[in-house]
Structures are given as C-alpha cells and as structure tokens.
Amino acid sequence: MKQYEFSVVIATFNRPELCAAAVESVFASAGDRHNVQVIVVDDASDAPPPHFENPHVQLLKQDRNAGPGPARMRGIREADGPFVLILDDDDQLRTDAFATAAVRLAELDARRWLVAQFATSNAYPAQEFRTLTFDDYMCDRVQGDYTPVFHRERFLASDLAYPDTRIGGEHLLWWALSERIAIPTWHDVLIDVGSGAEERLTAIDSQVSRAREHLELAEETWRQFGVKLRREYPLQAVRVSLGGVTYAVLAGKRLRAFAFLANLRAPKQILIAAAVVVLPRKIVLNLFQRFRSRQRHSAK
Numbered sequence: 001m002k003q004y005e006f007s008v009v010i011a012t013f014n015r016p017e018l019c020a021a022a023v024e025s026v027f028a029s030a031g032d033r034h035n036v037q038v039i040v041v042d043d044a045s046d047a048p049p050p051h052f053e054n055p056h057v058q059l060l061k062q063d064r065n066a067g068p069g070p071a072r073m074r075g076i077r078e079a080d081g082p083f084v085l086i087l088d089d090d091d092q093l094r095t096d097a098f099a100t101a102a103v104r105l106a107e108l109d110a111r112r113w114l115v116a117q118f119a120t121s122n123a124y125p126a127q128e129f130r131t132l133t134f135d136d137y138m139c140d141r142v143q144g145d146y147t148p149v150f151h152r153e154r155f156l157a158s159d160l161a162y163p164d165t166r167i168g169g170e171h172l173l174w175w176a177l178s179e180r181i182a183i184p185t186w187h188d189v190l191i192d193v194g195s196g197a198e199e200r201l202t203a204i205d206s207q208v209s210r211a212r213e214h215l216e217l218a219e220e221t222w223r224q225f226g227v228k229l230r231r232e233y234p235l236q237a238v239r240v241s242l243g244g245v246t247y248a249v250l251a252g253k254r255l256r257a258f259a260f261l262a263n264l265r266a267p268k269q270i271l272i273a274a275a276v277v278v279l280p281r282k283i284v285l286n287l288f289q290r291f292r293s294r295q296r297h298s299a300k
Contacts, residue, residue: 005083006030006098007037007152009075012296013088016050019195023245025092027054034098039083041071067171069162076152084150090194098188099151104186111269114155115177117185121192131182137175147191165220166213175225188280210234211250219245219256220249222263230263238269245273248286 008026012019023038030036040060044065052059057218060078062071076084105116106266117132119125122142158174163169177183181270207214221240221294224227241260248257257277258274264270276284 003035004037004081004290005035005102006082006088006149007039007075007079008093009072009079009084009088010038010040010089011071011075012040012045012050013043013062013065013068014047015089016045016047019050020052021053021090022087022092022194023050023054023057028099029093029095032104037079038097039075039078041075043068065170067071067164067166072162077156079152079181082152083151084152084155085190086148086150087191091191094189094192101190102190105149106187108184112181113151113184114158114160114181115148115150115183117148117183118190119185119187120145120147123187123188123189123205124183125153125187128187130185132160132178132185133182134175134179137171137178138229138236145193146185163220165217166219167210169217169220172221172224186243195277199250204289207292208250210286211247212253214246215244215251215253215256218247218260219281222260230265234265237263238266242269242273243275246284246288247277248274249281250278250288 010022019040023040026036026038037058038054038056039060040050042059043060044062049059049061051104058078060074062074072086083101085097085101101118104252106117108116123146124145126141130136132142160173160180163172165172174183220238222244226237226240229240241263244260245257248254250259254277257273259271261273261277264273278288279287
C-alpha cells in the first residue's frame with residue numbers, strides 16, 4: 001500500500017466545478033514533494049459528479065444527504081494517511097500548505113494531540129502559535145476560520161466526532177475537543193477561503209431559509225453544553241438561547257422557543273426573548289436581517 005503523508009477529505013454537495021478546483025489545488029500544493037491522498041465524499045448530490053483531471057482521487061457517495069459531519073467522518077475513516085486535513089469544497093489550498101503543515105506538526109508532542117489547526121485567509125490570529133482552550137472559544141479569542149488537521153488514529157480512537165447536525169455545527173466538535181485537551185493552533189495560512197459558492201451557510205438568506213436546521217443546532221448546542229454555559233459562561237448561554245428563540249420564530253416553531261426562554265435569568269434578557277416570541281414573524285425577520293448586517297459590517 002502506498003504510504004501517504006497526508007490525506008485530504010473534501011465533503012461536497014452540488015458544487016462539482018468548485019469541488020474540482022479544490023481538488024486541483026491539493027495536487028498543486030503537493031507537487032512531487034508530498035504523497036497526498038484525496039478523498040471526496042459526495043453528500044448525495046443531485047448534480048453530476050465532479051470531473052477530476054487527476055485520476056488519483058477517491059470519490060465516495062453517501063446514500064442520503066445527511067450534512068457535512070457524517071460525510072467528513074466517512075472520509076476520515078477511509079483515509080490512509082496519518083494526518084487528515086479537512087478542506088471545504090469551495091476553498092483552495094495554498095501552494096506551500098503541505099510543506100508548512102509538515103514542519104509545524106513535527107514540532108508537536110506526538111503522544112498528546114488529537115487535532116491541530118491552521119489559519120485560513122479570513123482568520124485573525126493574535127499570536128503565531130497558541131494552544132486554544134475552551135475558555136478561548138467562550139471568550140471570543142478565536143476570530144475567523146481555521147482548518148483542522150487530525151491525527152487520524154488517535155482521533156478515531158476517541159469518542160469524539162463531527163456532529164450529525166444538518167448544517168455542520170463544527171463548533172460542537174471544537175468545544176468538546178478544547179474542553180478535553182487544548183488545540184495547538186498556528187497563524188500560518190494554509191487555505192484561501194472561496195467566494196464562488198452560490199449559498200454559504202453563514203449568508204443571511206441561508207440562515208433564514210434554513211432556520212429550522214439552525215434551531216436544531218441551537219437545541220443540540222444547549223443539550224451538550226447548556227449546563228456548563230449557564231454556570232461558567234452566562235454571556236454565551238444568553239447568545240445560544242436568544243439565537244434559539246429567534247430561529248424558532250423564523251422556522252414557525254414558536255412553541256420550541258419556550259425551552260430557551262427557561263434558560264434565561266436576567267429580566268431584561270427574558271423581556272427581549274419574550275418580545276421576539278410574540279412579535280409577527282415579518283418583524284422578527286426584519287430585525288434579524290438588520291442585526292446580522294451590522295455584525296458583518298463591524299467584522300470587516
């Protein structure tokens with residue numbers, strides 16, 4: 001069997017052209033210097049499969065569309081390389097990605113880490129290197145997106161996994177990982193974040209149209225971390241709860257908003273959430289769009 005230095009897993013859904021470009025960026029980065037395996041997991045797309053110029057691509061197809069989490073986990077399980085890099089289907093690796101990752105990973109204590117992270121082009125790292133803790137995530141010290149490289153054997157031996165939520169919810173994995181063991185994170189940029197996708201999960205229109213799935217993600221977030229958030233990170237508890245209330249209204253599931261209302265303690269917070277529950281959906285939608293737009297503007 002060929003000995004791979006890295007495996008790259010790409011979960012894709014109805015983006016054949018973008019996925020093909022992502023794959024080409026992997027081989028361009030690997031060149032003749034790195035033995036790299038590429039596994040594309042098609043999440044039951046309706047579109048024709050991607051066409052790959054390089055024949056050495058393993059294409060797997062899910063039986064049903066279940067979201068990126070199960071697709072990524074299948075790719076990780078099928079991988080042969082000791083290290084597995086996750087690449088989104090609309091992003092591209094930089095030409096020095098594998099060379100940089102190889103040097104950085106060699107600096108780690110091989111007995112301890114489960115996953116390492118590297119910056120993407122839209123990350124804002126405060127330091128050249130940092131081991132991220134749960135507290136870092138709760139206190140907003142992690143700005144922008146980072147790409148993970150898993151120690152495959154050790155990660156699969158743990159009880160951790162990407163969540164089964166339909167819209168990703170990667171934060172559930174990062175929170176669980178950082179709660180257990182700090183995540184080594186470098187400022188080195190391995191990936192250029194793409195802008196060619198017609199729909200990104202973070203887009204306002206997507207959040208509205210998929211409000212039910214965002215509601216389910218908020219419910220799962222509270223199920224896993226609600227007690228800890230309420231006890232140690234009340235600001236995050238309020239964010240999750242208000243988000244759950246809003247998505248419940250946008251999804252037409254107002255009764256499910258009351259579970260989040262019960263999580264709030266301060267009178268002002270309860271009043272705001274209760275107002276969202278009783279307001280007409282059209283008004284809540286308008287307020288949500290304005291709030292998200294201000295967030296985007298302030299982040300630039």
